[in-house]
Amino acid sequence: MSDFNSLGLAEPVLRAVTEAGYDQPTPIQAQAIPVMLKGGDLMGLAQTGTGKTAAFVLPLIDQLMADGKRPPGRSCRALVLAPTRELAAQIGQSIKTYSEHTPISHAVVFGGVKPGPQVRALARGVDILVATPGRLLDHLGAGKARLDLTTRVVLDEADQMLDLGFIPAIRRILTAVGPDRQTVMFSATMPKQIKKLAEDFLVSPKTVSVTPPSRPVERIDQKVLFVDPVDKAKALVDLMAPEAGKRTIIFTRTKHRADRVAKKLVSYGHKAHAIHGNKSQGQRERALDAFKTGAAPVLVATDIAARGIDVDGVELVVNFELPNVAESYVHRIGRTARAGASGRAVALCAPDERALLAAIEKLMGRSVEPLNDAPPPPKPAKGEDAKSGQHRRRRRPRRKGPRGSGEKQAA
Ligand code: AMP
Numbered sequence: 001m002s003d004f005n006s007l008g009l010a011e012p013v014l015r016a017v018t019e020a021g022y023d024q025p026t027p028i029q030a031q032a033i034p035v036m037l038k039g040g041d042l043m044g045l046a047q048t049g050t051g052k053t054a055a056f057v058l059p060l061i062d063q064l065m066a067d068g069k070r071p072p073g074r075s076c077r078a079l080v081l082a083p084t085r086e087l088a089a090q091i092g093q094s095i096k097t098y099s100e101h102t103p104i105s106h107a108v109v110f111g112g113v114k115p116g117p118q119v120r121a122l123a124r125g126v127d128i129l130v131a132t133p134g135r136l137l138d139h140l141g142a143g144k145a146r147l148d149l150t151t152r153v154v155l156d157e158a159d160q161m162l163d164l165g166f167i168p169a170i171r172r173i174l175t176a177v178g179p180d181r182q183t184v185m186f187s188a189t190m191p192k193q194i195k196k197l198a199e200d201f202l203v204s205p206k207t208v209s210v211t212p213p214s215r216p217v218e219r220i221d222q223k224v225l226f227v228d229p230v231d232k233a234k235a236l237v238d239l240m241a242p243e244a245g246k247r248t249i250i251f252t253r254t255k256h257r258a259d260r261v262a263k264k265l266v267s268y269g270h271k272a273h274a275i276h277g278n279k280s281q282g283q284r285e286r287a288l289d290a291f292k293t294g295a296a297p298v299l300v301a302t303d304i305a306a307r308g309i310d311v312d313g314v315e316l317v318v319n320f321e322l323p324n325v326a327e328s329y330v331h332r333i334g335r336t337a338r339a340g341a342s343g344r345a346v347a348l349c350a351p352d353e354r355a356l357l358a359a360i361e362k363l364m365g366r367s368v369e370p371l372n373d374a375p376p377p378p379k380p381a382k383g384e385d386a387k388s389g390q391h392r393r394r395r396r397p398r399r400k401g402p403r404g405s406g407e408k409q410a411a
Contacts, residue, residue, distance in 0.1 A: 007033045010062050012101035017058065020097060026051030031208035032184075033059050039182050041202040045209030047188040048157075048310060049334055053094045056080070056154045056184055061099050063152065064127050071105070071125030074145055078152035079177065080130045081170065083160040085110035085281065086288070090310050091130045091156065104128065111135040112281040119144045133161070133169035140176060147176040158187035158194050164304070167193060174201050189327070217330060217364050219337045221344045224357060224368045226375060229350045236261065236320060237268050239346060240298075243316055244270060247291070249309075250300045250318040251332050261320055262300040272298035276305045303328055309335065319347040322356040326363040351375060 003024050004017050025033065028046040035042050036059035046052040060078050071077050082088040092108035099106065106128040107121040115138065122129070122145050129136075129145075139145035153174065155161065161170055174183070183202050187194050198205060227235045240248070250265075252258045255276040262274035273287035273296050284305070290296035292311055301309070303323060314336045323329050329347075336343025347368065349357050354374075361367050 008037050008062075009033065009058055010065060012065070013058055013062050013098060015101050016098045017054075019100075022054075026055070026210075028052050028208065028210045029055040029058070031210075032056065035206045035208065036060070036182070036184060037062060039063070041182060041205035042184040043198050043202060043205045043207045044184070044186040045188070045190065045207065046186060047331075047334070050210050052156075052186050053091055053310075054098065056156070056186065057091070057094050057098050060128060060152060060154070061095070061102055061104050064104055065102055071127055072149055073125045074122055074143075075149045076107075076122075076126050076129035076145075076147070077150060078128045078154070079136075079147065079150050079173075080128060080154045080156060081133055081136070081161070081173065082130060082156045083132065083164050083166060084304070085112060085132055086284070086305075086309055087157060088130050088132050089285075095128055095130065099128075106130065109135050109139065111138075115139070115144075133166045133173060136173060137169055140173075147173065148178050150177045151180065152182045153177055153184070155183075155185045155197075158185050158197065159189045159191060162191060162193050167197065170197065171200075188331075217333065217366070219342045220333050221342065222333065222347075222368045223345070223371050224347045224349050225371045226373070227348050227350065229352075232320060232348050232350065233261070233264050235348055236318065237264065239318065239348075240265060240268070240270060245294075245297060246315045247294065247297045247311070247313055248299070248316040248318060249306065249314055249332075249335050250298065250320050251306065251323070252300060252302060253321045253323065255302055257321070258300045258302055258305075262298075265298055265300070270298050271296040272300060274300045276302045279305075303332070306332070306335070311335075315343060317343070317345045319345070322347055322349060322353045322360065324356065326356070326359040329360045330364065346371075 004014055004022065007025060028044060028050045032042060032044050032055040036056065044052060044055065064077055067077070069077065080091055082091055088108050088110045092106060095106045104127045107118065107126040108130045109118040110132040111134050118139065122139060136145065140147065155170065161167060185198055185202060225235060250261060252261055255278050258274040258276050262272045265272040273290060275284055275287045287296070287299065288309065291299045317333045317336045319329065319332060323332065333345040336345060347357070357368065
């Protein structure tokens, strides 16, 4: 494998890499950095945890230094778009680290906070602007930002942008950037709409890809506990009793459930916070900081809130509820076993989640070791699809009356 010195990065950038403690580039870095340094468009297939942030930030800093221009007011020389504020903030943090020995400036703009300081940062012009799409459009609409002079654009986690409904916003933003630009896109998966976006906005891109997160599922000790929904809270408390103080992320499907689970754990003496879309930016930042420093090592999160959380040393991931989409399970448990470490994952599986578990096992090509005897799978009610995991409707007792009468109940 190549080392950083052979990639063509300038000395101040290499110095920051050395100080970050990186010995050699990750596979996505080794492939993407030379392409970006040449100025070509790039489609990078890589997930969080592969080192993809440095794969685009390092060459961006290098190129902007080499250009040697200054950013005009309200403008940015390079734009990085991220789907969530957490990811945007983390990219900003990476830029800060890697640009330490350079004059390259950056700013981060996202929603949920007052626009004033962002407007002031933009007014001076910045070398690299990291933004979530909605807030950037606000600034553009208000005439506080301009993109016509921007010559480099990175779209990070494009598939997550799609999930969050940002594609129309992305198209508007890319149209506002002049055509004479380098465009780089990173995505973990390649759904049709992302392919189309790449076709529309990338020019003869080189595609580089790394196998999904160095197959972390192989390194994760995965277990499943079969438990009735009403017993899940109690099961979690028992499960967490010997884990006090260990860095743990617990996933729930809903914000409401995240709050309830965090509260329950706190009542049992755990230092836990919930993090989800209804929390204010300040609350989210505080929860994340406490998680990182270990002051509150338990984080209860929904999938969207957890996106972009990049913390090493997560020992345990608990799926309080299994996700509806099998890929999300792999994303969730990939929060542990990062950077070559091993990790553990436990799923609490209710009878009506058995089909979801089966889909997850099929996706991974391996089974999850049960901690207790699995009850026989529930029989699907008539008209329900056994494979879809849609067993959640409760059967109602037969009702007399206009709607209930005559309806056949499945045995
Ligand atoms: P990312 O995929 O960008 O979220 O990066 C995942 C983690 O890998 C981050 O904690 C980075 O600090 C770390 N990282 C990035 N590049 C390297 C490297 N070349 N060697 C070791 N760790 C790295």
